[in-house]
Amino acid sequence: MHALRGVSFTVPRGELVALKGRSGSGKTTLLNLVGGLDAPDGGKITVDGLELAGLGESGLLELRRDRVGFIFQSFGLIPILTAAENVGVPLRLKKTDPRAREERVALLLALVGLADHAEQRPGELSGGQQQRVAIARALANRPAL
Ligand SMILES: Nc1ncnc2c1ncn2[C@@H]1O[C@H](COP(=O)(O)OP(=O)(O)O)[C@@H](O)[C@H]1O
Ligand SMILES: [Mg+2]
Structure with missing residues (x-):
């Protein structure tokens, strides 16, 4: 092919x-x-x-x-993690200091309008809300692309 x-x-x-x-x-x-x-x-x-x-x-x-930063068509969120934990995954992989990580996650969730849904898991969010979590996660480490 x-x-x-x-x-x-x-x-x-x-x-x-x-x-x-x-x-x-x-x-x-x-x-x-x-x-x-x-x-x-x-x-x-x-x-x-x-x-x-x-x-x-x-x-x-x-x-x-x-x-x-990648936003997958089917989101690719980790089901057992909350919205906030999902957004924090790239920051953990980069070993970002926990305090800076939490601040960044809060800012990103606010940016996509999900500050009030931080503790919900993907299965407890609508499709569009899950997509917004995926967008926040894609932006976590301030990617060039
Ligand atoms: N894993 C794969 N193995 C073989 N062919 C594939 C595979 N994935 C996609 N293709 C083929 O490659 C072409 C491009 O697919 P893709 O990049 O997924 O298209 P699009 O995202 O524009 O819909 C299609 O003809 C598809 O059938
Ligand atoms: Mg495609």
Whole structure:
């Protein structure tokens, strides 16, 4: 399956970009490549000044943790964690000081309008609310992309 062919583009810092195309046209594949979740058979991908091919597993892990925020189509929240704990996961992975972590989580939940739902688990939130938790989580470590 040749999922992507002849794709070439640059996204300037701060730009808001929408990627459009019918289902099966390769949008998810492209995002998985840019986010370091998948590896291309050819070509070159640079994110935030880093060329992905040279990173290796631990470099890709750091890329996903620090530089790219991902909002998955099906959210990917951890069911047994509360909204606040879900948003805090990337901060824990980065070993952020607990106090700074709690402040950041509170700010992010307020930003997405869920300050009053911090202690609810994903199953106790509506679909749209779960998506907002996923957005807050994606922003936790102030990713470049
Ligand atoms: N795991 C996979 N194995 C083989 N082909 C796949 C896989 N995932 C997606 N594809 C195929 O790659 C193409 C692009 O898929 P995808 O990137 O998911 O499209 P989009 O997100 O634009 O709907 C589609 O033709 C799809 O069938
Ligand atoms: Mg898709």
